Amino acid sequence: MTEKLLESQADIFKALAHPVRLQILQMLKPGERCVCELVVDTEKEQPNISRHLAILKKDGILGCRKDGTRVMYWVRDRRAFELLDLCREMLKSYYQEKSEFF
Amino acid sequence: MTEKLLESQADIFKALAHPVRLQILQMLKPGERCVCELVVDTEKEQPNISRHLAILKKDGILGCRKDGTRVMYWVRDRRAFELLDLCREMLKSYYQEKSEFF
DNA sequence: TTTATATATAACAATATATGAATATAATGA
């Protein structure tokens, strides 16, 4: 039971553990976007973005719907953004401590 | 710059993306512990735990100090626990939605 | 129907991450 919870938790963090996926989430903060917009903005290959989206969807972080030929993706639970913000805050302190950039 | 931030953020999430490492963090919630205690409580091999600890330390999540033959580890920034809690809350809603266990 | 556009999937190579077993190191105490 606890083991199962730890694994689910790890899966969420695993889904967040890639710069492109974090970038995608950031771009979805104002609301849903279609794949093609994400491809343009990230400057990555379309299949690459599609797969990252599939990972985020599989772990329940994103939802999606079809709209004509397009597929719109959005963040299902806005607490995901809190996770990202909290992490950024931690990094900020960490780098200030080491008197590095930021 | 933003790219560097995204990568640092991803590194933090990557460090959290393993059930054993999450278990270790949970065990460090009350305060510092030595490696041998973590080995006993997790029921994992000692080299395995050492390596997971090294990963958490490399990414700035854990600190450590020697105490005789022992090495004590602790969580450097308690906001790490907030990350875990927030993640668990998200999972809770998610599973309730799907009317699964929890 | 044909064509164009948007998206997803498959196949592959490259890289990263995981584990267990064996070994190395470092501090302590006899």
Next chain:
DNA sequence: TCATTATATTCATATATTGTTATATATAAA
């Protein structure tokens, strides 16, 4: 010094993840 205990590291290997290219699917428009 030698033996013991605690911890870290190395090696071999298995598995997972990533990016790229090519291809498949699905919708819409001509």
